[in-house]
Amino acid sequence: MNRTVRTRFAPSPTGFMHIGNLRTGLYAYLFARKNKGVFILRIEDTDRERKVDGAVEMVYRTLKIAGIDHDEGPDKDGGYGPYVQTERMGIYKQYAEKLVELGGAYYCFCDKERLESLKDGNGVHTYDKHCRNLDSAEVRRRLEAGEPYVIRQKVPEGTVSEYEDLVFGRISVESSDIEDGILLKSDGLPTYNFANVVDDHLMGITHVIRGTEYLSSTPKYNMIYDAFGWERPTYMHLPPIMKDATRKLSKRFGDANFEDFIAKGYLPEAIVNYIALLGWCPKDNREKMTMEEMTEAFDVDGISHSSSIFDETKMRWLNGEYLKAMSKEEFYNAALPWIEKAVDGKNYDRAELASLMQTRVDILGEIPEKLAFLNGYGEYDLSMYEHRKMKVDKSVALAAVRLAEEALSSLEDWSEDSIKECVVQGAERGGMKSGQVMFSMRVALTGEPVTPGGAIEMAVVLGKEESLARLAFSAQLLERNL
RNA sequence: GGCCCUAUGGUCAAGUGGUCUAAGACAUCGCCCUUUCACGGCGGUAACCCGAGUUCGAACCUCGGUAGGGUCACCA
Secondary structure, eight states, X not given: OOOOOEEEEOOOOSSOOBHHHHHHHHHHHHHHHHTTOEEEEOBOOOOTTTOOTTHHHHHHHHHHHHTOOOSBBTTBOOSSOOOBGGGGHHHHHHHHHHHHHTTSEEEEOOOHHHHHTTBOTTSOBOOOOTTTTOOHHHHHHHHHTTOOOEEEEOOOSSOEEEEEETTTEEEEEEGGGSOOOEEEOTTSOXXXXXXXXXXXXXXXXXXXXXXXXXXXXXXXXXXXXXXHTOOOXXXXXXXXXXXXXXXXXXXXXXXXXXHHHHHTTOOHHHHHHHHHHTTBOOTTOOOSOOHHHHHHHOOGGGBOSSOEEOOHHXXXXXXXXXXXXXXXXXXXXXXXXXXXXXXXXXXXXHHHHHHHHHTTOSSGGGHHHHTGGGTOOSSOOGGGGOBTTTTBOHHHHHHHHHXXXXXXXXXXXXXXXXXXXXXXXXXXXXXXOHHHHHHHHHHHHHSOSSOSSOHHHHHHHHOHHHHHHHHHHHHHHHHHTO
């Protein structure tokens, strides 16, 4: 009795994959995994106009990177193929004709002009069922005469269509509110509505998981299942992800696009983790979860009914948590490409830079700007030497920088400990507080008010030669501008 | 406009009639730690859309309003 759960993700290859899309796929995946079911990828590419080259490959790539792997799809035949809609074109017409025989659909010969004339004051037109009751002889005659036609759904009259949505509960729509929509276009190809129902049935989909834009048209789909005598699937509709209170996340606006986030230095697992949380909350309120943990915790009860606003700030935070949770080696490997960008071929200690960065960035993409001081050193604004709490001004700074320069010039062992000891002793000899020296030295070494580490760490990173050169440069700069 | 859906802090959200003088997280603010920036720790500000009902009792149930979203194509 219990059928194996089969869910599907059916993107249309019209560009990149945005976060909302991906979440729909993720939930379908989690639901299938949670129920030991099968997750299917289907490509809905019937829209020739909007089709984008390479978009199919991008779907594969995105799912792979995101860790959402399908059991069946164009590249993994499970016996229910083809999984690409344009390769299934032959089958829809015969099903549409069969539905006419079964009394669930009818031929319609109305032309566009007539349809236009049906518009009401709001520009909305509802088909008046003009051809619904043509007698079969006339239909046959006109078909044989080669008149163009479409096949329309014959919506039962005077009934209420109901279904139980897994997240929204009971949805019911009166049949008088449902139009006799077109199933098969005059070019012989199916409309999305029809192709979708036929495909879902033929592929044995048990749970249809998709956005709420289909919530109110689902009764219409159910009528098709009913007319065929097919078992209706269970539905799970997902509220939309918004850009702000009134706008859905859109492809055109901003970058709610998976690959863009990857390019900005987000970790795939952090993105996936974050979007899972948009519209779903596990029973125990956990936030940071692996795919396995999400699968385990996934539960329809925790899916919210209302839309949620995408918040990159929180996703950044989550990404930072992933970064901090990495081992030193893992972080080093992940950060290296970004460090190389900042280092620009110079001989800095990558591992040292990586360990400096690990707790200081939320996304890898911040690394180059944080390390800009390595290559962007030159004349800088001397006002950053003014520090009242530390009792430092330009003249104090000059003394401090000279002190540091002198103390360090003869230091052999350029390690953190000895640099520190050397600077502290130098400060003592010169009668200054070590904090004053450290502060001045840090600014002198980097030319930046904010740096990813203290004076000692900066000195280690820059190395002896560069450090001394910069201290000398800063001393001169200060002297000239006193 | 018809129909469908939704409504807890700035954001994500817990909450399914009493334990709500409403969790937790992000953001924000303050303090501690600290030679800077972070990390970490501690604490603060901040919400049940409005109005009627039902009930001894309502964020939770019902109805109405308001606001927002979706949908009404020979697009998917």
